[in-house]
Amino acid sequence: MSTNSLLKIDGLDVTLPTPGGPLHAVRGMTLSLGRGEALGIVGESGSGKSMTALALMRLLPDGAELRARSIRYREDDLTALSDARFAATVAGRRIAMIFQEPMTSLNPVYTIERQMTELMVRDGSSPSQARERALYLLDRVKVPDPVQRLRSYPHQLSGGQRQRVMIAMALMTEPQLLIADEPTTALDVTVQAQILDLLAELRQDLGMAMILITHDLAVVANAVDRVMVMYGGQPLESGPTRAVLSDPRHPYTRGLLGCTPGKGARGARLNAIPGIVPSLIGPQQGCIFAPRCAYASASCRVADIVPAKRQDDGWYRCLHPRGLDAPQDDRSTASTSSRLPNDERLTSSPVSAAEPTYVLAAQDVVRTFSQRKGLFGQPFTVRAVDHASLVVGRGETLAVVGESGSGKSTLARILLGLDEPDQGRIMLGGHEIGTLSPQARARLVQPVFQDPYSSLNPRRSVGDIVARPLALHGEIGAAQRRTEVIRILERVGLPQRVINSFPGQLSGGQRQRVAIARALILRPQLLLCDEPTSALDVSVQAQILNLLQDLQEEFGLSMLFITHDIGVVRQIADRVVVMRAGRIVEEGAAGTVLTRPSHEYTSLLLDSVPSLERAFAGAAA
The missing domain is CATH 3.40.50.300 (P-loop containing nucleotide triphosphate hydrolases)
Structure with missing residues (x-):
């Protein structure tokens, strides 16, 4: 590693056991991070962002299998360390992590002081030294009245204050690398801005490197030096943040940018990416994004996609960058439109002239x-x-x-x-x-x-959930209710087969479509x-x-x-x-x-x- 390198991961794979077979949560992850540098990792749920961080911190679920050619932190090969040695010398000390929801990360029955000082005291510092550093860091992250907050329990703090406490706790041992997993997703926009400003300030003052995991491209654009785009457990594109987001080469990166609301005129349709993230169970072949890509060719589905270099010290994993050179007669039929079909249109009750506007x-x-x-x-x-x-x-x-x-x-x-x-x-x-x-x-x-x-x-099928309002009003029979349910499910873009599924078997987007269908069934x-x-x-x-x-x-x-x-x-x-x-x-x-x-x-x-x-x-x- 070069003298400026802090972290280098080469060929990281994470496999999880499932009843249907091994699930390849992370495949071929390779990244490098310099001292004081900030890297943003973006992608949809299930893309492998958080699993990469958990693998680095050795916090993977039971039964998970981790393989890597090497994971080097400065001059040390982390793969050569036992779990006990890693926990004693690296986790929480040289590499620290803050999570998305601080309320579930903080112990509700312990005071903030006990949770912040525990690791320092365990490493040999006196309780007074640990308390003094905790007070300094709470003040540093702008938590009001630090003395009182040390005596408080997590539920007595606001969401923004809890996240600031988590940041201060991560800094207790002066780590050189901070991993922040969706640290602002659950926060108000003003608190989010404060937390991002705070992380940038701490990076500058402490010379700390950071890996920021998020699905928000605007957050990445304002907070990191380089960005990596992940999908289906695999990195697809990486490079300087401004270069990647202003001139993306991979269709998935362009798709994420096209999904961002508020850039066009009111009512303009967003370029939604069709389909859903594919199953990662079993062997994968070719480009993982090919089933959803409008430019995929037959080669994309079978070839081993070798990363190609960008001119700006980045790379991308695509045979048809920007889609310009994809064969015209061999492109995927995937459509970027999710507009509803026009047949059998449902209408609301007509508004009479006597009704208000x-x-x-x-x-x-x-x-x-x-x-x-x-x-x-x-x-x-x-x-x-x-x-x-x-x-x-x-x-x-x-x-x-x-x-x-x-x-x-x-x-x-x-x-x-x-x-x-x-x-x-x-x-x-x-x-x-x-x-x-x-x-x-x-x-x-x-x-x-x-x-x-x-x-x-969760105990009712989709068909029962959507039909429930009709059943409560009791105006039509069971057969007609089923017909109405099928019709409204089609209207919200769900296939008829989900009628017998349960909410836990659906993705987040599918569940929200079910909620919309239930709301619309009464017109x-x-x-x-x-x-x-x-x-x-x-x-x-x-x-x-x-x-x-x-x-x-x-x-x-x-x-x-x-x-x-x-x-x-x-x-x-x-x-x-x-x-x-x-x-x-x-x-x-x-x-x-x-x-x-x-x-x-x-x-x-x-x-x-x-x-x-x-x-x-x-x-x-």
Whole structure:
């Protein structure tokens, strides 16, 4: 290794045992990382990003098999170390890792001080020395009141504070390499910006190298020096970040960039990647991306794809870079369109002239909650929604944006009739929401939630889940219900065969399509979507956003879209409502609010959003 090299992995393979045969989670991973350098690894779920990190940290699941020609850290060959020696000298000391969800990574029954100081004390430092370093690092990562936070338990901290604690804990032993696995995915956009700025600052001050694992290309563009794109357990392209993202050679890299919402005009279709990540069980031949590639030839499916060099010190693994030289008569028939078929179109009930031009109207809504600090503390009142008013017109998409705790979800529960406001008036379909029966309300508004796995009954089949609203209303027989279920499943892009599947047998995108089908089976006038794409990969997100826009056009739907993703708002919204601390601080046409905000909080949100264009502009300057 050169004097500037810190980590070099050559030919890493990870195989997991499954009932169907060995699953090749990582194949042929080769990478190098210099001292103080930041590498971003991007790709869809199942691409092998996290498994590569877990293999490096020896945290693989039981039964996993790891093979590599070599894994060198500085001058040491890590493959020659026993597990005990690796745990005692490398893990958490020279190489540290922070995970996506700090609440599951921190022990809920131990204080922050015990968890931060444990490793230093075990290595021979005194408790006072470890406590002093913990206080220094908490202050360094900008956790307020470090002395109090050391006495706190994880549940007493906010999500952003817990992630800062995880970063500080990883730095206790002064590692030279930090692996960050999706460190900002679950955080608000402003907290995400703070964490990314903090990691960049720590890298510069401490000379620390970093591997950042994420599915967000904009985050990568703003945070790392080089990027590696993975798919199906295999690296497909790598090089300097700006070069790869501005001039991608592999069709998969271009596909990920085309899936990013908010770059085109409102309502423009995203170039969603067709299909899903293939099974990695059994032997693999040829390009792993070929089944989903519009430019794949017969050679791509059988040839051993040798990496080709880029002119910018990078490489790509593709026979037809940019698709320009693929044989015209031998290309895959894969289509980048997910538009719904036009036959047997379903329509909503016609709107009479007497009905109002809006579907939903909320006026001066207030909702308060009584809380207390500690078991014996004095009760105090929290105003979750503070005199909020909004209107959703027919066929319109209204986006509600704001940070966690801004009141978005509480307002959504009130608008769905699942919670009652302390004051205010809500009109749904021209009727006071309080005067509507649950059945009548269900025919007017239906929700689509963030996590389809928790919102779908795991013990019921897809057919039963989608048919359940029809069964509860009892208007049609079982045979007709099945016909309606098959029809709506086709409309949301699911094959008829999934009707007997269970949620656990489906991918995240397929589960969200099932949730949308269930919401549409009663032909509602309004869909209330609460972060429906935030748990999905960027490619699946593009498919779902295209689907929702198609359904809106076909059914004449109105949508209330709750999200923190400004790119999604640009892509799908007609108007925007911005909430902060329960109050609506700005409202207007999406184009106006997102380009010429009038409130400083809206400006803060927009400035905090990572952007490919902004990253490239900064690099050019």
